[in-house]
Amino acid sequence: MAAALLSTRFGPELGDFLLTRVERSNCNGNSPWKALSLPKFSYGQGCERVLLRSQLGAGQTLEQALLVSSVGNDARIWVNGHLLRDFDPRTGFDSTSQPLLLELQPGILRAGANEILLQLRSGLGRYSRSALGRIYLGPSEPLRARYMRNLRVGIQGAQFAVVVGLAILLTLLPIAWSRQRDSSYRWFMLAALSSGLYLWNMGWPLRLSPSMLWHFTAHAGLAVALWAMLRYSAAVTRPSPACARWIDGLSAVAIVALLLMVTVDERWVGVVGDSVYRLGLLTQLLFLAAIWWRQGVLQHPLGRWLSAAAVLNLVLGIADSMRIWQGAGSNGAPYLVHWGILYLLLLMLVGQVKGILAALAAAEQSQQLLGRALDQRTLELQQEFALRQQAEQARTLAEERQRIMRDMHDGVGGQLVALIGQAEHGNLDGPNLKQQLRRSLDDLRLMIDSLDDACADLGVALGMLRQRLQSGLKNLPIQVSWHTAQLPDMAPRTPDEVLQVLRIVQEAITNALKHAQCRQLLIKASWVAGWLEISVQDDGVGMAGGSSGRGLPSMRLRAAGIGASIEIAEHAPGTRVLLRLPQALAGA
Numbered sequence: 001m002a003a004a005l006l007s008t009r010f011g012p013e014l015g016d017f018l019l020t021r022v023e024r025s026n027c028n029g030n031s032p033w034k035a036l037s038l039p040k041f042s043y044g045q046g047c048e049r050v051l052l053r054s055q056l057g058a059g060q061t062l063e064q065a066l067l068v069s070s071v072g073n074d075a076r077i078w079v080n081g082h083l084l085r086d087f088d089p090r091t092g093f094d095s096t097s098q099p100l101l102l103e104l105q106p107g108i109l110r111a112g113a114n115e116i117l118l119q120l121r122s123g124l125g126r127y128s129r130s131a132l133g134r135i136y137l138g139p140s141e142p143l144r145a146r147y148m149r150n151l152r153v154g155i156q157g158a159q160f161a162v163v164v165g166l167a168i169l170l171t172l173l174p175i176a177w178s179r180q181r182d183s184s185y186r187w188f189m190l191a192a193l194s195s196g197l198y199l200w201n202m203g204w205p206l207r208l209s210p211s212m213l214w215h216f217t218a219h220a221g222l223a224v225a226l227w228a229m230l231r232y233s234a235a236v237t238r239p240s241p242a243c244a245r246w247i248d249g250l251s252a253v254a255i256v257a258l259l260l261m262v263t264v265d266e267r268w269v270g271v272v273g274d275s276v277y278r279l280g281l282l283t284q285l286l287f288l289a290a291i292w293w294r295q296g297v298l299q300h301p302l303g304r305w306l307s308a309a310a311v312l313n314l315v316l317g318i319a320d321s322m323r324i325w326q327g328a329g330s331n332g333a334p335y336l337v338h339w340g341i342l343y344l345l346l347l348m349l350v351g352q353v354k355g356i357l358a359a360l361a362a363a364e365q366s367q368q369l370l371g372r373a374l375d376q377r378t379l380e381l382q383q384e385f386a387l388r389q390q391a392e393q394a395r396t397l398a399e400e401r402q403r404i405m406r407d408m409h410d411g412v413g414g415q416l417v418a419l420i421g422q423a424e425h426g427n428l429d430g431p432n433l434k435q436q437l438r439r440s441l442d443d444l445r446l447m448i449d450s451l452d453d454a455c456a457d458l459g460v461a462l463g464m465l466r467q468r469l470q471s472g473l474k475n476l477p478i479q480v481s482w483h484t485a486q487l488p489d490m491a492p493r494t495p496d497e498v499l500q501v502l503r504i505v506q507e508a509i510t511n512a513l514k515h516a517q518c519r520q521l522l523i524k525a526s527w528v529a530g531w532l533e534i535s536v537q538d539d540g541v542g543m544a545g546g547s548s549g550r551g552l553p554s555m556r557l558r559a560a561g562i563g564a565s566i567e568i569a570e571h572a573p574g575t576r577v578l579l580r581l582p583q584a585l586a587g588a
Contacts (some may be wrong), residue, residue: 004019006319006336014146016066017138018317019116027119039070039133050115054137061109065140066116067147068100070133074121082108089122097131098155099334103140103148115330154334158203161342165196168349175356184355187232188348194228195341198220202335217278219258225341226284227251232348233288233306247287252551254280278321301353308349313340400495443503456492457582458501458532459484462525465502469509484525490532491584500558501534501579504566507555508536508577516540518574532583537576543569 005345006413023033027047036050059356077085084102136143169192176185201218230247254277261273289310295303316337462484473480493501505523512521518540525534552568555577559566564581 006315010202012134014138014142017067017136017143019054019135019137021053022135023051024050025051027121030512038135040131047119047121049155050118050120050132052118052135054114054116054338056109056111056114058111060105061111064104064109065138065143066102066104067136067138067143067329068102068133069135070097070131071118072120072131075132076119077102078115078117079108080105080110084108091108096175097133099133099147099150102277112469117484141225150334153339155335158199158335160336161338161345162196162199162203165192165199165345169196172349172352175352179237182235184232184235185352187228187235191228191232191348192226192345193343195219198225201339202338212336216258220255223251223254223258223277223281223284226254226281229344230284230291231293236351242290243287247284250280250284250287252286253580266429278317282314282317285310285317289314294300294462302347302354306344306347306351309340309344309432312345313337318341338339346534385479456495456498457490458486458493458498458534459525461498461502462505462523462534465505465552466523469506478513478521480521480523484522484523484534487525488527488529489533491585497562500562502562504555504558504577504579505534505536507551511551511577512536512538512575513541516542516575527583530584531580535576537571537574539574542575543572 007568015245021040022036024036025031025033025048027049033051040050066077066084068077074087075085076083076087079102084104085100114137114139116135118132169189172189176182176189181187196220198218201214227247227250230251234244234247240371257273257276257280261277262268264273281497292303292306292310295306295561316339320335320337370388462482466482466484509521509523512518516538518538520539525532525539527533555568556566559579562581564579566577566580567578569576569578
């Protein structure tokens, strides 16, 4: 790449059109004309005239052009007394030298002797200079080709580099804002901004500040850009602290040398300052190349590419410095360092993008691993839940089995054992046997009904109890009324709770039939402020009809076991058994 860029400094020879008869004098006209060799480059304020002579034949006066390889904006040009270019009156433009092409209209040149006069005026300020490169007079086509090539490679190339640098800044700004912990983005953006400021100086003659301040700002921007690139490299590669101190020191020396060059009104200070400034920048590039070469050896993805880019900038910087000092640039060769800066910025951008892509790939891989881990954990939890559900079902089944066994033992089993004992002692007559067997059968039916899923609703359970008892009550001389159908939809109860409620109601009905001597019996269920109230009320003789025995204590024990309360009291006429238990609605 360096060879390709340097090759743009050369092209078809224009030696046949080079003007060599050159003289100089001051602008006041009080000094004699003296011979001068172009190119010329000088510091200091002042004004001078340059006179060139050319001998043309009769056929050489048409379609001619004047090519000045390098001239500042503060220059007037006459050809045979015709003013072709005047001083630039705008103060925002400085005297940075650029190539100049003037197309000569017919009638300007004449056969024989021709005179070309230039008036050069140095820029304002202590760091003022005037520059004049070689001057060619000849056919328009070859001179225009040389001028356009230099224009594209130099000025337009610098403009393109500024646009690309601005695009890089706008691209990285949101990323740098969102990743404030990563300093590499900030250093990279500072490098792009500072180098863009310097490249503006090469691409556009318009200055954003007075000439002196702009000159310092633009060249300081180049030093800051190199310092930021080195800091970016340090943030990415993490060199030793001593290397970081050298980076800061070299940048400080370059800035101080530049400051002395533009503020001290001494020619030798300007020359020394400019030399130190340029040597400082070249040394920074050497550091940059060494840092990235070391990282390339350590298998950094772009280490050797960035090292080569730093060397490219070093070579182009030397070539441009030679142009400044009228060495290789005397034939109007364009500045080239902006191409090296652009290449370095693009490589750094590629490095940042590769880092972003690597981070995204790592994030995606982590997300995939996390997803697989979550799937595995979900499967484990599902298996664990299934095992716990099986264990819970087994435990519930075992508890239900124990409850049924206990109810069978305490209820039907106890009654059958009592019957067996009475039968063995001969105390069991026919009616008593029938009554005991019916009680055992009713108790067994209650246990079976409590296991039915439909009986989890106490309203349904009471309805099934009514159905069970209806056949035994219809032949009695008692009017039995059931008011249990107006209950709301209630939350389900456990089989044990249902069984205990049914036993309490059955016991209350049995006691009323045996002891109350009643004509009417009312069984009622109602919903009262979050409580289910079930009452069994008769119109019999009251508590005096039979208050002893195990029936009432058994009812109270059953009620306490399910968290309910029971009231057994006379209720003129007769007795009322009121069972109250907390009950939630199904919708709640």
